[in-house]
Each structure stands twice: as C-alpha cells, then as structure tokens.
Amino acid sequence: MAPAYKLTYFDFTALGEPIRFLLSYGGIEFEDNRIQRANWPALKPSTPFGQVPILEYNGKLAYQSIAICRYLAKQVKLVGKDDWEDLEIDATVDTITDLRLKFAQYIFERDEQAKKEKEKSLFNETFPFYLGKLDAQAKKNNGYLVGCRLTWVDLVFTAILDFFNFMIKKDIITNFPNLQKVKENVEKIPNIKAWLEKRPKNVSH
Structure with a gap:
C-alpha cells in the first residue's frame, strides 16, 4: 500500500528538507518524489501556483513550505505549549x-x-x-x-x-x-x- 503522504520537490534539500525532517521525526512514511530540473517545465503547469514543494495527502494538495511545516508540526506534536x-x-x-x-x-x-x-x-x-x-x-x-x-x-x-x-x-x-x-x-x-x-x-x- 502506498504511503498516505507524497512530497514532491527537487532532488536536493533546500525547501523540501524541513518537510522531510518533520515527516521523519514523526515516523510518518512518505513517498519522497524527487523531480529532475529537466522535468520541471512539464510538471509546473499542474501545480497550484507553479512551485514546489507540494504535499499530497489522500488526494488533497498542500503548497507553501512553511504552511506545510506548520501543519506537520501539529501532527507530530512539535508546536508551542500556548x-x-x-x-x-x-x-x-x-x-x-x-x-x-x-x-x-x-x-x-x-x-x-x-x-x-x-x-x-x-x-x-x-x-x-x-x-x-x-x-x-x-x-x-x-x-x-x-x-x-x-x-x-x-x-x-x-x-x-x-x-x-x-x-x-x-x-x-x-x-x-x-x-x-x-x-x-x-x-x-x-x-x-x-x-x-x-x-x-x-x-x-
């Protein structure tokens, strides 16, 4: 069975890595979909705002790396106490x-x-x-x-x-x-x- 989460980003760290860290911290299995720059022009029009990273979950798409991180932080209990x-x-x-x-x-x-x-x-x-x-x-x-x-x-x-x-x-x-x-x-x-x-x-x- 495929993981519930799929992260799409380029084949390097940068904006994708905080998301990978949070998923890994929580022990959440995810598909690490790394795209090559040569393939980006074909993929770009299908993204919400022409940018990555994108996190997919049960058919839903999330974009904006910090928003994704904030969501995952709630899932893995790494938010503030108040x-x-x-x-x-x-x-x-x-x-x-x-x-x-x-x-x-x-x-x-x-x-x-x-x-x-x-x-x-x-x-x-x-x-x-x-x-x-x-x-x-x-x-x-x-x-x-x-x-x-x-x-x-x-x-x-x-x-x-x-x-x-x-x-x-x-x-x-x-x-x-x-x-x-x-x-x-x-x-x-x-x-x-x-x-x-x-x-x-x-x-x-």
Missing part, C-alpha cells in the same frame, strides 16, 4: 526565512560585480547579525530556539542550515556555539539520525 509560544516559533521561522531570502539573492545573482558586493554584505553584515541574534536566542533557551525544548523551528533551522553550508562550502555556525547545540539536539534524535543516514547522498543540496 498561543504565545506558537507566535515565538512563527516569528523565528519567519526570521530564518528572511535570512534565506537574503542568501538566495546572493546565490542567484548573475552579475559578477553585484555578486561580490552582495557577498561582502552577506558575510560581514547579514550572517553576523542574524546568526548572532539567533545564537543568543538559543543560549537563552538552553540549546533550542524557543521554549527550552524541541519545537518545529529547530528542525526547520537545522534542515535549512544544511543547504546554506552546501551552497557556500563552509559551516556558517562555526562561531555560534549555541546554534551548534541546536543542530546537535536535532541530529541526535533517532528518527532524524536515521533519515540523515538513509537520504540520497549523491545529489546536490
């Missing part, structure tokens, strides 16, 4: 998204001169500012980003970090020990550890 804590989680996830979008502007810049300027800004200003603030937040929460315990934002951060590090070929949290602790706390979870061991190794992140 509305205020949910707000803190959402704000931190949005902050990580802000950082990811600034990073993407650099990665996908085609003009070499503009890229050099963005690289300087990214490494001298953006990363130190965002990662410094998040590190202080993780220190206050004893190695987690919210609530002094594991929530879905920790999984989102660790999964997205993987993509950052791969794209620039360095570990951006080397100087941020509390974020290193967040990563360690996520990666030592048995189901996450098992996913990291079994996920495809021969693909770009």
Whole structure:
C-alpha cells in the first residue's frame, strides 16, 4: 500500500528538507518524489501556483513550505505549549526565512560585480547579525530556539542550515556555539539520525 503522504520537490534539500525532517521525526512514511530540473517545465503547469514543494495527502494538495511545516508540526506534536509560544516559533521561522531570502539573492545573482558586493554584505553584515541574534536566542533557551525544548523551528533551522553550508562550502555556525547545540539536539534524535543516514547522498543540496 502506498504511503498516505507524497512530497514532491527537487532532488536536493533546500525547501523540501524541513518537510522531510518533520515527516521523519514523526515516523510518518512518505513517498519522497524527487523531480529532475529537466522535468520541471512539464510538471509546473499542474501545480497550484507553479512551485514546489507540494504535499499530497489522500488526494488533497498542500503548497507553501512553511504552511506545510506548520501543519506537520501539529501532527507530530512539535508546536508551542500556548498561543504565545506558537507566535515565538512563527516569528523565528519567519526570521530564518528572511535570512534565506537574503542568501538566495546572493546565490542567484548573475552579475559578477553585484555578486561580490552582495557577498561582502552577506558575510560581514547579514550572517553576523542574524546568526548572532539567533545564537543568543538559543543560549537563552538552553540549546533550542524557543521554549527550552524541541519545537518545529529547530528542525526547520537545522534542515535549512544544511543547504546554506552546501551552497557556500563552509559551516556558517562555526562561531555560534549555541546554534551548534541546536543542530546537535536535532541530529541526535533517532528518527532524524536515521533519515540523515538513509537520504540520497549523491545529489546536490
């Protein structure tokens, strides 16, 4: 029998990986439908808004990666203990998204001169500012980003970090020990550890 969930995304980590982390954490079997870029133009018109990831469940389609993550977090009980804590989680996830979008502007810049300027800004200003603030937040929460315990934002951060590090070929949290602790706390979870061991190794992140 086919799994109830089917995730469709490209054959790398990026926006698909937080979803894979959450499904794996919950021990939820899913079809990991990885599409090749060459096949994307043919598939794109059939998607709700011309983008992936898409999560299918019992014939229903969900889109928008963070919305999918928030839904799955409820399914696997990784949400806040109250509305205020949910707000803190959402704000931190949005902050990580802000950082990811600034990073993407650099990665996908085609003009070499503009890229050099963005690289300087990214490494001298953006990363130190965002990662410094998040590190202080993780220190206050004893190695987690919210609530002094594991929530879905920790999984989102660790999964997205993987993509950052791969794209620039360095570990951006080397100087941020509390974020290193967040990563360690996520990666030592048995189901996450098992996913990291079994996920495809021969693909770009």
